[in-house]
Amino acid sequence: MKALKLTVVSWLLVATALAAGKQPDFVTQEVTGEAAIVxxxxxxxxxxxxxxxxxEAVEKVVGVRISAQTLTSNNQLIQDKILSRSDGYVRKYDIVDRKEEGGVMKVTLRAQVGTTQLDKDLQAVQALIQQLGNKKLVILVYEQTVTPDQASITSQTMSTVLTEAFMKDGWTIIDPAFAMGKVRLQPGATALSNAEAKEIGxxxxxxxxxxxxxxxxxxxPNKKAWGxxxxxxxxxxxxVSGGYDLSIFETASGSQLAKVSGGFDNKQNNVGEQGKLTVSYERTAYEVARVRGEKVVAEVRTPVVAYLNNAFFNGSRVSMSVVGLTDYAAVQGFKKVLxxxxxxxxxxxxxxxxxxGKGQFDLTFLGTMDDxxxxxxxxxxxxxxxxxxxxxxxxIELTLAR
Structure with a gap:
């Protein structure tokens, strides 16, 4: 998928537009698209x-309206939320040239890209990006490896790969040691209760x-098989073959957002073509985990973005504790004031x-924690x-004092 790029000329155009005051209702772009003739x-x-x-026309307008860092580190989110419906931002267009070259059709057009709705949608995406930048994740994965003689040993291959991948994706990874006494990792366990998820949080x-x-x-190894x-x-x-079965939980409410599962077989995945099978089982497992880890990160990101998108428009779940209440009746009274x-x-x-002396309850609030x-x-x-x-x-924790 092509990354969006900003140029010096683009930034000069933005600066000129800002200096001029009121933003135009549309921006005209002349662009060329290509497609193979099948x-x-x-x-x-x-x-x-x-x-x-x-x-391409919408990409160019998007590129001059948000920061280069936003484009670089969140290109997938921009692609999913904005560019997947790029034709919805085009007010009108005229085809100025069309030609066929070597089995490829080239169409050049002049398009008017509307800015009002585009800017509104970009603001929503940027709000999501800001929330994604603050996310903290704890990885609690039970891994076992079954050897050819059916012995079972524990490992941390996928956990290591996922930690590296999520950190690269911008997540903050929390040390799972804090939760080890509260949750037991064992084969087949893929679900947590709401209370367990909240407690781990x-x-x-x-x-x-x-x-x-x-x-x-x-x-x-198959001794009859060549190689x-x-x-x-x-x-x-x-x-190495196997599979994974993972769930993503949001800790404030304890709710499960999604399940992520799949199998892997390095013969099918052609890992061997990379020459990674000729060292050890451990190296093969690492390469399989690395390839699958990228997929897991993408699959986890999707429900989290959907959750944050819903929170942005409908409110976020917040766990509130209030210290200094005298009894349960005071909890109810405080809720009315709240x-x-x-x-x-x-x-x-x-x-x-x-x-x-502490009241505890959940609420859904439309706004930031600062608000x-x-x-x-x-x-x-x-x-x-x-x-x-x-x-x-x-x-959020509140304390009542005279």
Missing amino acids: AGDTDKAVRDARNAALR DLTKADYILYGNVTYQQIA EVDDQGNQLLFF AKELSSGLRELGQGTFSG LAEAVSGKTYKGKKVSVTGVGNST
């Missing part, structure tokens, strides 16, 4: 080339949990619990001032 179907090639040109300060199983099966052993019977190729103070942003307010903290800070309840004494990505 089975002599020139009409389809013209349509495909036209669509490619329209996408409290212990690790993670926003999401990737939890589940990975199994590798080391395959004994798997040499003339002296020494093993030359080290095949509902009044947060009327513009509050979408849902849970029943709540009370123990040891929520600002809305409640300094308010009073029965003569006690509300102070914000702790804020996380999806948690």
